[in-house]
């Protein structure tokens with residue numbers, strides 16, 4: 001069970017015409033996540049004036065449809081409501097990437113009034129956060145109560161809620177349970193993202209250089225590092241996650257992807273939408289034609305590629321049967337199901353988004369494979385940089401280069417000890 005690029009639509013996003021602009025609002029955070037990609041360097045909250053300039057820069061150079069606000073914990077920024085209103089007034093959507101800890105209902109109403117599109121929550125069992133009694137958190141399911149609480153709060157305010165987890169070797173087997181739970185609560189949750197854990201490998205035989213000089217890299221100097229032992233154990237690939245979902249949900253499929261910047265057969269982003277009703281019955285998934293149609297028509301009429309749908313499409317998705325054979329198959333399955341008991345026609349039906357992200361990998365020759373046409377580029381000193389590697393710019397002024405002992409590296413690669421950096425949201 002492998003995804004096949006022939007059956008997938010390659011998102012048309014590029015450096016200068018990309019649906020997403022990534023805005024780093026603050027480096028302050030109120031919890032701790034495993035392998036966090038952002039260090040607290042004392043920069044704190046960026047001034048509102050600077051943030052507005054960065055939004056304008058992203059609009060100009062990315063032509064984005066939506067701004068992802070990240071950090072640190074963006075909602076801690078004292079001017080977050082004004083910032084959202086500024087983005088809204090420029091005609092763009094806004095999505096806050098939050099751990100949810102400080103997101104109370106009063107703030108949510110203000111954000112909604114300012115035009116916020118939604119919140120993408122990162123809540124998982126690897127986090128250290130005040131609400132968790134650590135000894136009681138043994139699986140992803142143990143944190144579902146907290147997710148539900150936030151999901152309900154979002155629904156009350158009428159905002160889009162998305163949930164993401166970091167996938168590690170420990171919770172990989174729990175992906176189907178997490179997905180089932182999310183689908184069962186589809187009235188509160190629009191979709192999920194599964195971000196595969198990555199870390200800069202620290203190992204004998206891998207040396208890092210900045211401006212031609214060797215630099216000591218360790219967990220203190222750069223947050224997204226992992227020991228050789230850790231990197232040997234991790235290394236889950238996007239297609240492994242895809243196969244795990246397929247095993248439990250044969251109706252699931254990805255419709256679109258972004259590849260890697262080096263190898264032709266890498267999957268960095270794999271995005272699918274499963275078509276499912278309120279009873280948890282799945283009928284199929286979007287095919288590549290649906291996404292191609294949405295992206296193309298949206299670009300034609302709105303002038304940018306699309307991200308963060310504001311409304312759910314419901315049964316109207318079946319109109320795509322004319323163009324998309326995957327949706328047609330789902331429609332036939334739905335009709336057979338509904339004709340057996342016409343009450344079933346009236347069960348709410350929707351599409352549920354499933355994103356898989358495999359962050360950068362270090363290749364055996366020391367090159368780092370990034371996501372091709374990275375959607376999560378942010379502004380750093382007047383340039384666009386990949387947000388997952390921003391701390392290298394902040395600490396060393398540039399991306400680190402690597403010198404590798406080729407023989408040792410080949411050994412490491414055989415053991416899949418080549419992953420690189422943790423993703424961002």
Ligand code: SF4
Nearest residue numbers: 359371374376387388
């Ligand atoms: S920031 Fe990094 S992990 Fe995220 S999309 Fe860009 S290259 Fe991929």
